[in-house]
Amino acid sequence: MDEKRKAAFEVGIKLGALFHQFIGVPVSEKNAKILEKAIESCVKLQPYVINAEVRIDTSKIESEMGYESLRPDMLYAKVEVEVNGEKAVGVLEWDEKMKYPMMKLL
Amino acid sequence: MDEKRKAAFEVGIKLGALFHQFIGVPVSEKNAKILEKAIESCVKLQPYVINAEVRIDTSKIESEMGYESLRPDMLYAKVEVEVNGEKAVGVLEWDEKMKYPMMKLL
Amino acid sequence: MDEKRKAAFEVGIKLGALFHQFIGVPVSEKNAKILEKAIESCVKLQPYVINAEVRIDTSKIESEMGYESLRPDMLYAKVEVEVNGEKAVGVLEWDEKMKYPMMKLL
């Protein structure tokens, strides 16, 4: 039980961290791939992480300047952790109906 | 001349800093005032700053959760610096036509 | 069981979020109290949070400029959430031996 809770706690940390670290970062089609890889590399350094996947939806860029400060509705992430054999997977995904960056424990 | 350039440089630093530090911060009508004061207090600590004014427009909150991660279109700031007697004033204000958080040197 | 895991996940989100949102914020003795209150107000807006306590240790400021970009070793936070009657408490505290901002589920 404690490992299950700990795994859920750890995956929550990673999603909260990546959202608040990277929201606002300048992004366009030009650098979306390198940003995705950089964000994944940051998550993978953190304790207990066994996988991380990040996607940025550049089709939502609206600015006339050709790039945008990364918005919550452009960001998807899936993080998997393992704590003493117990795995947990968390997902960050924009909920268009709620207008909210929903984080869920799978 | 050098003081004029230096003052412009310093006010640019402050606007870039506050935007990228605080975009994403959870905000609603409940804490907008304390956030404005906290952001102003952060700017005023920095070198050469003689005044800072921050406003958050909570009428733009769209989320069904009752609060929002601070978005660029909700944030206004005006910062004044003085370097060896030369003053410079910079403003951060959302440009609705460009869909861009425009920073201008007055 | 699911509520216990969900509560742990939610408190993890809040600690990860506050750390990565606010590290780097300019702080001195002058604005530490308002910053603590502002950070607490941000955490309290988020879903399931029933209490949040933040402390910034300004005795660790080293810069000759009289203020500092908030460092991990200066920041303490305790967050309590409740999900369908299940509570979880998480703490962020600098571990001087590990030189690491340790987050623990109580």
Place this chain on the structure above:
Amino acid sequence: MDEKRKAAFEVGIKLGALFHQFIGVPVSEKNAKILEKAIESCVKLQPYVINAEVRIDTSKIESEMGYESLRPDMLYAKVEVEVNGEKAVGVLEWDEKMKYPMMKLL
């Protein structure tokens, strides 16, 4: 004259922005290069930028966890902008004596 001031303002924005966006990002020898490239890519998207160079000094990592939240003393950046033919170059570099991330207009 106005172009000189404007160029200084713009390069200030970029240095303030990159510092406050990326301080706190998890970094080790494993991902320092991809982070440097990602940060440079973000700066280069912004208006008037003609060059950006970022270096992260991983020799300063102290944490027992094998990675560190990016600290001001680990970060160097040089940004060049051009506004209507007027160039300006700004540098962010840790000042060990002042214990401060000094930003200078060259």
